[in-house]
Amino acid sequence: xxxxxxLSSPAVFIGRQGNGVISFGSxxxxxxxxxxAIEGVNIRxxxxxxxxxxxxxxxxxxxxxxxxSTADNFVITNGxxxxxxxxxxxxxxxxxxxxxxxxxxYPPIVTMAGMEPVYTDLVEGRINIDDFREKVxxxxxxxxxxxxxxxxxxxxxxxxxxxxxITAELGIYVISDxxxxxxxxERENYHIxxxxxxxxxxxxxxxxxxxxxxxxxxSADQRIADQAIEIKTHTSMNTNLVxxxxxxxxxxxxxxxxxxxxxxxxxxxxxxxxxxxRLGFELWRPEGAFYILPKCKNPREFLTVLYQDYKxxxxxxxxxxxxxxxxxxxxxxxxxxxxxxSRIELAxxxxxxx
Amino acid sequence: xxxxxxLSSPAVFIGRQGNGVISFGSxxxxxxxxxxAIEGVNIRxxxxxxxxxxxxxxxxxxxxxxxxSTADNFVITNGxxxxxxxxxxxxxxxxxxxxxxxxxxYPPIVTMAGMEPVYTDLVEGRINIDDFREKVxxxxxxxxxxxxxxxxxxxxxxxxxxxxxITAELGIYVISDxxxxxxxxERENYHIxxxxxxxxxxxxxxxxxxxxxxxxxxSADQRIADQAIEIKTHTSMNTNLVxxxxxxxxxxxxxxxxxxxxxxxxxxxxxxxxxxxRLGFELWRPEGAFYILPKCKNPREFLTVLYQDYKxxxxxxxxxxxxxxxxxxxxxxxxxxxxxxSRIELAxxxxxxx
Numbered sequence: 001x002x003x004x005x006x007l008s009s010p011a012v013f014i015g016r017q018g019n020g021v022i023s024f025g026s027x028x029x030x031x032x033x034x035x036x037a038i039e040g041v042n043i044r045x046x047x048x049x050x051x052x053x054x055x056x057x058x059x060x061x062x063x064x065x066x067x068x069s070t071a072d073n074f075v076i077t078n079g080x081x082x083x084x085x086x087x088x089x090x091x092x093x094x095x096x097x098x099x100x101x102x103x104x105x106y107p108p109i110v111t112m113a114g115m116e117p118v119y120t121d122l123v124e125g126r127i128n129i130d131d132f133r134e135k136v137x138x139x140x141x142x143x144x145x146x147x148x149x150x151x152x153x154x155x156x157x158x159x160x161x162x163x164x165x166i167t168a169e170l171g172i173y174v175i176s177d178x179x180x181x182x183x184x185x186e187r188e189n190y191h192i193x194x195x196x197x198x199x200x201x202x203x204x205x206x207x208x209x210x211x212x213x214x215x216x217x218x219s220a221d222q223r224i225a226d227q228a229i230e231i232k233t234h235t236s237m238n239t240n241l242v243x244x245x246x247x248x249x250x251x252x253x254x255x256x257x258x259x260x261x262x263x264x265x266x267x268x269x270x271x272x273x274x275x276x277x278r279l280g281f282e283l284w285r286p287e288g289a290f291y292i293l294p295k296c297k298n299p300r301e302f303l304t305v306l307y308q309d310y311k312x313x314x315x316x317x318x319x320x321x322x323x324x325x326x327x328x329x330x331x332x333x334x335x336x337x338x339x340x341x342s343r344i345e346l347a348x349x350x351x352x353x354x
Numbered sequence: 355x356x357x358x359x360x361l362s363s364p365a366v367f368i369g370r371q372g373n374g375v376i377s378f379g380s381x382x383x384x385x386x387x388x389x390x391a392i393e394g395v396n397i398r399x400x401x402x403x404x405x406x407x408x409x410x411x412x413x414x415x416x417x418x419x420x421x422x423s424t425a426d427n428f429v430i431t432n433g434x435x436x437x438x439x440x441x442x443x444x445x446x447x448x449x450x451x452x453x454x455x456x457x458x459x460y461p462p463i464v465t466m467a468g469m470e471p472v473y474t475d476l477v478e479g480r481i482n483i484d485d486f487r488e489k490v491x492x493x494x495x496x497x498x499x500x501x502x503x504x505x506x507x508x509x510x511x512x513x514x515x516x517x518x519x520i521t522a523e524l525g526i527y528v529i530s531d532x533x534x535x536x537x538x539x540e541r542e543n544y545h546i547x548x549x550x551x552x553x554x555x556x557x558x559x560x561x562x563x564x565x566x567x568x569x570x571x572x573s574a575d576q577r578i579a580d581q582a583i584e585i586k587t588h589t590s591m592n593t594n595l596v597x598x599x600x601x602x603x604x605x606x607x608x609x610x611x612x613x614x615x616x617x618x619x620x621x622x623x624x625x626x627x628x629x630x631x632r633l634g635f636e637l638w639r640p641e642g643a644f645y646i647l648p649k650c651k652n653p654r655e656f657l658t659v660l661y662q663d664y665k666x667x668x669x670x671x672x673x674x675x676x677x678x679x680x681x682x683x684x685x686x687x688x689x690x691x692x693x694x695x696s697r698i699e700l701a702x703x704x705x706x707x708x
Contacts (some may be wrong), residue, residue: 009584011584011587014405014406026403028402028403029402030402032399032400033399033401038397038398038399038401041397043392043395043397043596043600044392045386045387045392046386046565047387047392047562047563047564047565047566048382048383048384048562048564048565049380049382049564049565050565051368052368078432078567078590078591078593078594079590079591081588081589081590081591082589082590085588085589085590089466105587105588108585108588109588109589112443112585112588112589114468208401208402209401210401210402210403210591211400211401211402211403211404211592211594211595212401212594212595212596213432213590213591213592213593213594214594230363230365231462231466233365233459234435234439234459234462234463234466235435235436235439235463235466236432236433236435236436236439236567236590237432237433237435237564237567238565238567239432239567240432240565240566240567240568240594240596240597241565241566241567242397242566242594242596242597242600243594243596243597246397246596
């Protein structure tokens with residue numbers, strides 16, 4: 001019997017795994033975290049408050065990844081989510097330019113801080129620099145995400161440099177969410193920089209430790225870090241100390257860990273991208289992260305049938321500002337991706353989705 | 355040489371320990387956490403996102419401490435701080451009644467959520483129910499804290515029941531911050547209840563694990579929990595999983611752990627209270643938590659001399675809405691409390707503080 005699903009948000013699907021369900025929903029690595037991050041950690045006996053800004057050894061280790069930085073430039077947070085929340089609470093007023101499609105938490109985070117989201121629509125999954133230039137003028141900040149959830153696309157380095165320049169000239173903050181920076185298939189990450197740049201990052205995706213909730217913000221502008229610390233003093237205090245120990249241990253893992261992971265992700269990317277092309281969907285080829293965003297007619301019906309008749313979870317594109325699309329994460333074993341593709345092919349016979 | 359201290363907030367003192375400094379500043383237990391919470395924990399190998407609401411076994415264990423509750427009534431948070439921040443972001447608009455003196459994070463948390471703090475002044479460290487009754491009428495919510503940081507006082511059970519009744523009749527939310535509920539020297543905790551009550555609590559003080567950052571909110575009103583979860587989905591996701599495991603292990607510790615702790619706190623309370631009386635200060639006798647708030651003339655000068663000449667950290671009462679007072683935490687070994695008292699006696703000869 002068909003039950004009407006509440007499709008107002010991804011909440012209906014969160015935690016719905018097992019029982020033969022194949023979930024292309026939640027955006028988190030299925031691979032195990034590096035064993036060093038688990039086995040190497042001793043839970044400390046002194047569990048008193050740590051520094052609100054974050055433990056010094058972790059911030060010092062991070063500063064080596066950001067040329068010209070010191071430990072002072074970082075604030076360790078409860079994942080990238082809290083970093084974003086703190087940043088917009090610091091900025092506090094004005095418009096924020098968001099490329100659309102966007103990660104679904106961006107508009108509520110911006111709105112809750114009392115700021116107003118405005119949108120620039122991506123073209124072929126990339127920022128249209130002319131539209132960007134026009135719309136950014138009225139804004140206090142812009143939030144970019146390359147590689148992107150939900151598009152899987154990366155911006156060209158020339159675009160990133162242009163954004164860096166335009167915003168520097170206008171005195172507009174760039175918040176660069178780079179949580180997928182180690183999951184780029186095509187090139188090295190370009191770390192956008194300047195006093196007006198605030199970078200957001202996390203240990204969640206690179207080291208498969210989403211549940212540990214350790215992320216950070218980087219800013220060359222000491223006032224941003226100071227104000228974030230001031231707010232965090234009242235809203236959550238230090239980030240959990242055991243998680244920070246685990247993050248530090250993870251950073252000592254040899255680079256091969258990341259290279260190995262990239263190989264796995266690339267194989268999965270090829271499998272799902274080719275599969276969706278073969279099924280006739282129109283979609284962008286992912287260049288980073290682990291998402292596809294195929295065009296889809298009747299997405300609500302398709303998603304409901306997929307879930308109820310075939311136990312396949314997919315997300316609605318409209319949650320990401322992309323109506324007439326569905327969004328899939330391919331953080332799954334290749335066998336499951338193949339099985340998922342077969343089920344999707346069957347569901348396509350029941351709902352006109354192309 | 356005397357340097358001018360920036361006394362705008364406690365920030366100047368945070369982390370200033372060692373080197374012979376005696377800190378009566380930060381409000382956290384100096385005692386070790388129960389060994390079961392440290393040795394008993396295996397860091398799990400699956401570190402994917404947990405439920406935003408919190409891990410089920412922990413919420414089930416908590417529900418046994420709250421008669422008539424189920425796991426659904428709880429949201430696990432990054433300490434009590436995040437619980438408070440989420441609650442006021444859920445409530446969103448209107449006035450919040452705060453007994454004054456208050457914990458220093460209350461006004462900024464209320465203000466950041468877009469709400470307006472109004473104050474009822476404590477009399478002898480307790481709520482004046484007539485003033486409370488008058489002022490609460492215009493409010494959407496009231497935030498109480500018994501035992502209180504910074505006063506160390508507890509409300510009479512009759513007052514708590516009266517608050518429960520007045521607010522129920524008027525349809526006003528009571529947020530009851532009970533993080534010191536296991537540190538009452540005089541009686542059992544009275545758990546204020548009703549559909550209009552939201553309780554905030556934490557593992558930090560009871561189990562001496564402040565740095566682990568695990569707290570929670572309890573509400574019988576499902577909408578409050580649901581809306582808090584909705585916000586937390588965007589602002590921090592699940593609370594760190596290792597910390598939740600540690601909290602669950604801590605809950606299994608025999609009750610004697612808590613009784614033993616209370617004995618230590620009571621001894622320290624007597625020592626510092628008697629000491630301050632002997633020195634001639636006017637102060638309330640603490641009945642819970644681990645704070646005193648003596649009256650003090652020229653508090654800025656006294657605090658500066660104490661720190662610069664005698665390496666003793668105390669906090670300004672004005673940070674807690676209590677000008678002409680200083681606030682001390684006695685989360686210190688009795689030897690250090692005695693040494694601190696001697697140094698305070700010396701400083702009193704330099705600054706007229708009585």
